[in-house]
Amino acid sequence: MHQTHSQREFAIEFQPQIHILRPSIHSRRANIVVKFQDLYGFTVEGNVDDVNILNEVREKVRQQGRVWWALEASKGANWYLQPQVSSLTEGIALKSSLKLSNLTNAITLKRLIRKGIPPVLRPKVWFSLSGAAKKKSTVPESYYSDLTKAVEGKVTAATKQIDHDLPRTFPGHPWLDTPEGHAALRRVLVGYSFRDSDVGYCQGLNYVAALLLLVMKTEEDAFWMLAVLLENVLVSDCYTTNLSGCHVEQRVFQDLLVKKCPRIATHLEELEFDVSLVATEWFLCLFSKSLPSETTLRVWDVLFYEGAKVLFHVALAIFKMREEELLQTHHVGDVINILQKTTHHLFDPDELLTVAFDKIGSMTTNTISKERKKQEPAVMAELDQRLRRLNSIKMDDEK
Amino acid sequence: MATTANKNINAKLVLLGDVGAGKSSLVLRFVKGQFVEFQESTIGAAFFSQTLAVNDATVKFEIWDTAGQERYHSLAPMYYRGAAAAIIVYDISNQASFERAKKWVQELQAQGNPNMVMALAGNKADLLDARKVAAEEAQVYAQENGLFFMETSAKTATNVNDIFYEIAKRLSQVQPAPNPSGMVIMDRPTERTASAACCS
Ligand SMILES: Nc1nc2c(ncn2[C@@H]2O[C@H](COP(=O)(O)OP(=O)(O)OP(=O)(O)O)[C@@H](O)[C@H]2O)c(=O)[nH]1
Ligand SMILES: [Mg+2]
Numbered sequence: 235m236h237q238t239h240s241q242r243e244f245a246i247e248f249q250p251q252i253h254i255l256r257p258s259i260h261s262r263r264a265n266i267v268v269k270f271q272d273l274y275g276f277t278v279e280g281n282v283d284d285v286n287i288l289n290e291v292r293e294k295v296r297q298q299g300r301v302w303w304a305l306e307a308s309k310g311a312n313w314y315l316q317p318q319v320s321s322l323t324e325g326i327a328l329k330s331s332l333k334l335s336n337l338t339n340a341i342t343l344k345r346l347i348r349k350g351i352p353p354v355l356r357p358k359v360w361f362s363l364s365g366a367a368k369k370k371s372t373v374p375e376s377y378y379s380d381l382t383k384a385v386e387g388k389v390t391a392a393t394k395q396i397d398h399d400l401p402r403t404f405p406g407h408p409w410l411d412t413p414e415g416h417a418a419l420r421r422v423l424v425g426y427s428f429r430d431s432d433v434g435y436c437q438g439l440n441y442v443a444a445l446l447l448l449v450m451k452t453e454e455d456a457f458w459m460l461a462v463l464l465e466n467v468l469v470s471d472c473y474t475t476n477l478s479g480c481h482v483e484q485r486v487f488q489d490l491l492v493k494k495c496p497r498i499a500t501h502l503e504e505l506e507f508d509v510s511l512v513a514t515e516w517f518l519c520l521f522s523k524s525l526p527s528e529t530t531l532r533v534w535d536v537l538f539y540e541g542a543k544v545l546f547h548v549a550l551a552i553f554k555m556r557e558e559e560l561l562q563t564h565h566v567g568d569v570i571n572i573l574q575k576t577t578h579h580l581f582d583p584d585e586l587l588t589v590a591f592d593k594i595g596s597m598t599t600n601t602i603s604k605e606r607k608k609q610e611p612a613v614m615a616e617l618d619q620r621l622r623r624l625n626s627i628k629m630d631d632e633k
Numbered sequence: 634m635a636t637t638a639n640k641n642i643n644a645k646l647v648l649l650g651d652v653g654a655g656k657s658s659l660v661l662r663f664v665k666g667q668f669v670e671f672q673e674s675t676i677g678a679a680f681f682s683q684t685l686a687v688n689d690a691t692v693k694f695e696i697w698d699t700a701g702q703e704r705y706h707s708l709a710p711m712y713y714r715g716a717a718a719a720i721i722v723y724d725i726s727n728q729a730s731f732e733r734a735k736k737w738v739q740e741l742q743a744q745g746n747p748n749m750v751m752a753l754a755g756n757k758a759d760l761l762d763a764r765k766v767a768a769e770e771a772q773v774y775a776q777e778n779g780l781f782f783m784e785t786s787a788k789t790a791t792n793v794n795d796i797f798y799e800i801a802k803r804l805s806q807v808q809p810a811p812n813p814s815g816m817v818i819m820d821r822p823t824e825r826t827a828s829a830a831c832c833s
Contacts, residue, residue, distance in 0.1 A: 395702065398653055405671040437652075437702045438676045476707040508711060511697075514677035523676060565643070567695050570680045617707055627743045 272581075273353065274448050274527040275408045280579065287581040291528060294584070299352035305342070314343050315362045344539070348587060351535045353528075357451040364538035365466055366458040378454045382421050385428045392427035392435035396420060403440040410444050418453045419444055426460055433464060436473035438518035445522050449531060459538075468542050469606060472518070476617050483517050483542075484510035485609040486602060487549055494550050494594055498560055507566050512573055513549050521548065524577040525586075532583035543602050544590075551590035552576060640690040644804050645697070647713045649737045650722030651730035652701035655756040658787035659722065660698045663797050668788050675700045678712050685798060690805035694718075694797065713741065718750040718800045723771075725755045725784060726763035731771065738778055750803045751780040752796055758784040759791070 267279050272288060273295075280288075305313065351359050361367050370377070400416040409415045422443050427435045442463070446456040464473065471479035488509055492499040502509065515523060520537070521530045537544045553560065556572050563569050580586050648656040657672050657679065664683045681696040697712040699705070713719060719741055723734040734753065741749060753775045755766060768784055775782035781799060785792040 395652065399674050401671045402674045405669070405673065436704060437674050437700060440674070441676070473704075475704050477704055478707075481707065506715075510711060511678070511680070514708060515679075518676050523673075565695075567680070567682045571682075574680075620707065620710070623743070624740065627739050 271408075272527050274445075274531075276404070276527050277406060278526060280581070284579060284581050288526075288528075291582060295350065295352060295528075298350050299354065301346070301349075302352055302355055305346075309339070313339060314359065347535050347539050348591060350532050350583065353449075353531075356449050356531070356535070357455060360449070360459060360535075360538050361455055364459060364462050366455070366462040369462050369465075370458045378425065378457055381425045381428065385424055388424075388428075390427070390434075393424050395437070396423045396427070396435050396440070399437060399440045403444050407444075410448070415444075415447075418447055418456075422447065422453060422457045422460060425457055426464075429461065430464070432474045436477075436518075438515075439473060441519045441522045445527070445530065445534075448527075463538075467538065476621075477518075478613055478617055480514065480517060481613045481617065482606050482609050483545070484513060485613060486605045487513055487517075487546060489605060489609075490546055490550060490597070491553065495554055495557065498553050498557055501561050501563075502569065505563065505566055505569065507569050509553075511566075512570060516549055516552075517545055520545070521577075524574075526578070526581050529580050529583040529586060532587060536587070541599050543597055543599050546597065546602065547590040547594050548586065550594045551586055552580075554593055555586070555589050640805060642690055642692045642804055643695065644692055644717040644801075645695045645715055646718040646720065646800065647697045647699060647716045648720045648722060649699055649709065649713070649741075650701060650754075651724065651727070651733040654701060654722040654724045654727070654730050654734075655785075655787050656701065656720075656722050657698050659720070659754065659756060659785060659793055659796075660696055662787045662790055662793045664696070666790075668790075674702075677705070677708060683797075685801045687798065687801045687805050690801070692801040692804055694801075709740075710744065713745055716746060716749060717804055718752070719745065720752045720754050720796065720800070721780070722754045722756050723766065724757045725766050725768075726757055726760045728765045731755075731766045735774065738780065742778070748807060750800050750807070751778075752800055753780045753782045754796055755782070755784040756787060759786040759789050 267281055268285065269277055269279050270285055270288075272278050273292065278284075347359075347363075374380075397420070400420055401411070403419060404410045407415070410419065419440065423435055423440060426439075426443075427433070433439075439460070443456065443460050446459045447453060450456040450459060469479045469483060471477075472483070473480070488499075491502075491509055521533055525533065533544065533548050552573060556576055559572050560569060563572065648660065650656050652674070657675050658668060660679075660681050661667050661669070661672070664681045675698055678697050678699045681698065682694060683696065684691060684693045686692075697716075699709055699712050719737075721734045721737045721741075723730040738751065738753070741751060753771060755768065755771050757763075771784075772782050781803075783792045783796045783799070785796055787793060
């Protein structure tokens with residue numbers, strides 16, 4: 235029901251050139267910072283090289299689109315929607331009943347998705363491949379509109395926090411930061427806070443939901459994408475009371491860094507730099523606050539198809555890309571500056587994803603699950619210990 | 634000798650406080666001299682650095698601006714571990730944020746580095762009409778707990794540089810001179826397993 239048509243105007247992928255907002259003769263020089271709008275309407279600051287990269291990315295997106303259209307023409311419009319396809323991607327259990335054509339489709343699809351889903355196809359492809367469509371199909375047609383109607387006017391801790399955060403979510407965005415944008419984001423977040431009261435509202439979800447709203451055709455689809463993300467794609471308890479799932483992911487990430495980038499890991503350890511200082515935000519916002527929008531969405535393309543392990547690939551890649559520079563650092567601050575500069579300027583998604591998948595090498599969902607299991611008890615014990623210590627402070631205080 | 638040598642101090646500073654108290658705004662004002670009406674909410678924490686010269690010392694702050702939402706508190710130890718200074722921020726127009734600030738003080742007293750320089754900032758001091766927390770009350774509380782107190786406004790810039798300057802001054806006094814490269818390191822867990830932990 236709540237159609238959000240106007241947001242589509244910001245997916246300006248077919249606009250030929252990026253307009254520099256304040257063009258001047260000086261801005262031709264690469265070291266001069268200019269402001270411009272990216273594919274999804276975000277204002278970004280960068281130099282002329284960045285603008286050129288974005289224009290190239292735009293061209294690549296167009297080419298990618300042609301590849302997808304050609305495949306639709308030869309294999310049929312919904313060739314990628316066959317249910318077996320996604321279960322294959324891990325290379326697990328090749329069901330003998332599976333047809334060879336499905337297998338080739340699966341391989342094609344995995345490769346294709348890593349190269350990027352064209353923005354116009356994203357709503358459709360994400361919705362089916364992530365499992366959101368299936369999730370939605372298990373409840374009555376009117377679920378979302380009933381939910382939003384039922385919770386209208388209710389005030390909870392979550393709704394208060396959401397209201398506080400609406401104008402603080404990508405402020406200045408031409409659609410998100412309008413009354414219409416705020417209202418849509420509010421309905422999605424409030425609706426979800428009632429769907430799962432353990433999660434309620436966790437800061438960070440505002441950015442994730444906002445980006446989903448920009449991509450998906452309707453607000454309702456954005457809601458289902460949020461649901462499938464929290465309930466199926468990501469590890470559970472990432473966003474609940476003490477973020478325990480997020481703590482687990484951080485420890486797994488630290489271990490993976492030791493395995494995949496041992497030199498960096500050793501150096502950072504010497505600096506007493508804990509990678510979760512920076513990676514926590516990456517994992518909770520799924521990179522939406524750190525990477526340029528099209529790069530974030532390219533990560534999400536793969537995330538929705540291959541699962542949460544993708545976050546590790548990408549996080550490791552960010553470190554890996556700057557290996558030599560990072561090894562030269564002497565201060566925690568320098569490490570952070572390098573990482574921030576890197577993420578903010580990653581306008582070319584292929585640069586990141588090539589490292590993430592080719593250089594980092596394969597990691598199966600299975601090994602990561604095992605790793606999580608290993609870390610869980612320690613995280614729980616620690617969180618518990620902290621809670622008890624804080625409670626004992628309170629008791630002393632009352633005496 | 635201790636007073637004549639020019640000291641270079643690297644100091645980790647952490648900002649703690651309730652959601653929306655204005656932690657990020659204070660840092661933005663201090664580091665960039667800016668204020669925005671709608672500041673993005675902080676997730677996890679954000680990092681900034683800024684250098685101040687006081688008397689005979691140069692203090693390089695490594696600032697961790699943390700997230701205020703309750704469930705993020707389990708991340709806080711990672712950010713205040715080894716910190717030389719803390720600014721605990723509340724919003725003078727919000728009583729609950731003052732109560733939250735007191736809890737942070739308790740936690741730092743129990744868990745933080747014992748020599749930590751702690752400041753209490755009553756922010757949004759420009760919102761006089763909406764005031765809910767009396768300056769006297771906060772002043773008394775700060776005195777009783779060994780913090781120094783200032784009312785600040787990230788919006789008008791009142792007392793923002795001053796609070797960081799005062800911290801720098803105190804750090805340069807407590808800091809022993811012969812530590813030229815020195816991070817102000819205290820309370821660092823010796824075991825690596827402990828420091829890799831997400832919470833303590
Ligand atoms: N009037 C007034 N408003 C302020 C002041 N400082 C911050 N604000 C406003 O208060 C809101 C919250 O400020 P932030 O700096 O984001 O607060 P925070 O403590 O960092 O919040 P979290 O990151 O969510 O924990 C923003 O909309 C600011 O514009 C101030 O001194 N005066
Ligand atoms: Mg903040």
